[in-house]
Amino acid sequence: EDQVTQSPEALRLQEGESSSLNCSYTVSGLRGLFWYRQDPGKGPEFLFTLYSAGEEKEKERLKATLTKKESFLHITAPKPEDSATYLCAVLSGNTGKLIFGQGTTLQVKP
Amino acid sequence: GAVVSQHPSWVICKSGTSVKIECRSLDFQATTMFWYRQFPKQSLMLMATSNEGSKATYEQGVEKDKFLINHASLTLSTLTVTSAHPEDSSFYICSATGLAGGAAYNEQFFGPGTRLTVL
Secondary structure: OOEEEEEOOEEEEEOOOOEEEEEEEEOOOEEEEEEEEEOOOOOOEEEEEEOOOOOEEEEOOEEEEEOOOEEEEEEOOOOHHHOEEEEEEEEEOOOOOEEEOOOEEEEEEO | OOOEEEEOOEEEEOOOOOEEEEEEEOOOEEEEEEEEEEOOOOOEEEEEEEEOOOOOEEOOOOOOOOEEEEEEEOOEEEEEEOOOOHHHOEEEEEEEEEEEOOEEOOOOEEOOOEEEEEO
């Protein structure tokens, strides 16, 4: 069964305190792993796509990495504006559907 | 690029009435559109998938006669909530994937969402 689990559920950081969010997955025929950012009352905003183990993508303070079983979203020196819920999703080659994790809600305090 | 809009952003209606939500891809051809529902502090739940010009495929447990989906063009899909009841109150989000410049997206791009409140 295709499944995505994100941890931690919530994360509080001080501004400048780097950390990582985890996304563990099991999927039939991975066609891509996606990271999205969602602000309250808004739709998810696309961040990254990763396709194969060892791949890395960066955007400003965010860096996403992928292994055969999990992905990490590293946040370096976060700022309060990085506060949001970060969603991980995998595209199943079996069903063609996007399977979402429950998200990690990040709060960065000044 | 890859911008998806939704209209309206919020709507309040009386129980028993119908509400239509529009989803548009602004700068690419949306060959496939998806409709999701999201409850507070929960992740997105896929309701249905629609391909342009075809009937939508609904997820198990989603009433197709209640949630009417039309995807008549490569830039527009609509979700109509018929005979809405308070339990239909939720945040509805569409997403789209398709073609831009001849290349196919793997990513889904999401609209800003529509907050529906049924009184």
